[in-house]
Amino acid sequence: MSRALISVPPKAKKGEVIQIKALIQHVMETGFRPNSTGVLVPRDIVTAFTCTYNGVEVFRCEMFPAMAANPFLTFHTVATESGTLEFAWSGDNGFSVRESAKIQVE
Amino acid sequence: MIRSVGWLAAFVLLSGIAAAEIPLNERRTGYDLLGPTTKAMQDDDMANPGMLWVLDGEALWARRAGTAGKACAGCHGEAADSMKGVAARYPAFNDKAGRPVDLEQRINQCRIDQQGAPALARESRELLALTVYVARQSRGLPIEDPMKDERLRPFVEAGRALYEGRQGQLNLGCAQCHDDLWDKRLVGNLISQGHPTGYPQYRLEWQAMGSLQRRLRNCLIGVRAETYPYGAPEYVDLGLYMMWRARGLPIEAPAVRP
Numbered sequence: 346m347s348r349a350l351i352s353v354p355p356k357a358k359k360g361e362v363i364q365i366k367a368l369i370q371h372v373m374e375t376g377f378r379p380n381s382t383g384v385l386v387p388r389d390i391v392t393a394f395t396c397t398y399n400g401v402e403v404f405r406c407e408m409f410p411a412m413a414a415n416p417f418l419t420f421h422t423v424a425t426e427s428g429t430l431e432f433a434w435s436g437d438n439g440f441s442v443r444e445s446a447k448i449q450v451e
Numbered sequence: 452m453i454r455s456v457g458w459l460a461a462f463v464l465l466s467g468i469a470a471a472e473i474p475l476n477e478r479r480t481g482y483d484l485l486g487p488t489t490k491a492m493q494d495d496d497m498a499n500p501g502m503l504w505v506l507d508g509e510a511l512w513a514r515r516a517g518t519a520g521k522a523c524a525g526c527h528g529e530a531a532d533s534m535k536g537v538a539a540r541y542p543a544f545n546d547k548a549g550r551p552v553d554l555e556q557r558i559n560q561c562r563i564d565q566q567g568a569p570a571l572a573r574e575s576r577e578l579l580a581l582t583v584y585v586a587r588q589s590r591g592l593p594i595e596d597p598m599k600d601e602r603l604r605p606f607v608e609a610g611r612a613l614y615e616g617r618q619g620q621l622n623l624g625c626a627q628c629h630d631d632l633w634d635k636r637l638v639g640n641l642i643s644q645g646h647p648t649g650y651p652q653y654r655l656e657w658q659a660m661g662s663l664q665r666r667l668r669n670c671l672i673g674v675r676a677e678t679y680p681y682g683a684p685e686y687v688d689l690g691l692y693m694m695w696r697a698r699g700l701p702i703e704a705p706a707v708r709p
Contacts, residue, residue: 348503348506348507350496350497350498350502350503350506351497352495352497352498366495366497366498368497368498368500368503370500370503373658413655413658414658414659415500415503415658417498417500
């Protein structure tokens with residue numbers, strides 16, 4: 346199982362720009378590397394990440410073989426209302442991880 | 452002619468400087484040599500990739516294993532209490548082995564003797580996870596002086612001989628770089644003093660966790676010497692001497708390094 350670390354400020358003022366950090370454990374095997382017998386190791390990467398804030402998408406990215414292992418993303422959004430941020434990673438070989446974090450907006 | 456000048460320069464560089472121990476008050480961990488972004492990455496538990504392995508280790512600590520069906524937590528309880536300071540005094544003398552063992556070997560000894568489980572492979576995700584979880588409990592604590600244990604003295608001295616002795620096709624010892632040239636650069640990277648304060652550590656170059664032994668193999672390959680097999684007593688002795696050099700410096704596992 347892949348582990349993920351999410352950093353969302355637990356509290357924010359309405360209208361404040363907040364920083365969100367998402368780190369996930371993944372080998373990000375490029376598909377270009379041969380193994381010790383000369384056969385290419387099949388590609389195994391995270392291909393997509395989305396973050397939704399109370400159901401509204403606030404950040405999305407695609408990932409490619411050049412991304413480092415254990416991709417770490419930092420992005421910003423505006424604190425609009427109290428609720429839940431949901432994070433979803435998907436990738437090769439049916440890779441799928443979901444995490445969520447609560448935020449209280451005053 | 453140019454070639455011979457080059458050789459002469461190399462000869463002067465490598466032989467002209469006598470290896471000298473770094474005074475205690477001039478010691479700096481690899482952390483001090485990091486750039487601000489890598490420092491920020493290590494300092495924030497939500498950004499430090501090593502914490503992913505700490506989480507793995509926390510789960511393994513509580514999981515029953517082997518024929519005895521015991522978990523680490525079954526005997527040792529809360530790691531935050533029972534494992535506090537352990538990483539600051541390892542490698543430590545082990546009566547059963549009759550010599551010092553490192554943290555990884557000690558964990559595997561517990562697995563075999565107490566849990567009835569097979570030893571975890573060196574550099575496997577599970578062994579790194581358990582080791583870094585144990586090491587994490589000592590964060591901030593000063594490394595103990597291994598010379599306080601009389602039984603360890605000969606092994607510290609054996610480690611010192613390995614550290615100071617030249618080997619490999621480049622005919623270099625650890626001391627030539629890490630005692631004498633530690634604030635200089637080697638292909639763009641700052642040379643560290645080589646203090647084992649943050650192992651197992653996350654190296655951006657590896658894009659993964661690795662143990663001190665993996666790091667030592669890097670240097671051995673770098674001087675084109677033959678590496679010892681994983682778990683070899685040479686690594687443990689060398690690690691023990693490095694802990695003596697680093698005595699008093701704080702443990703910072705899991706460290707992040709370039």
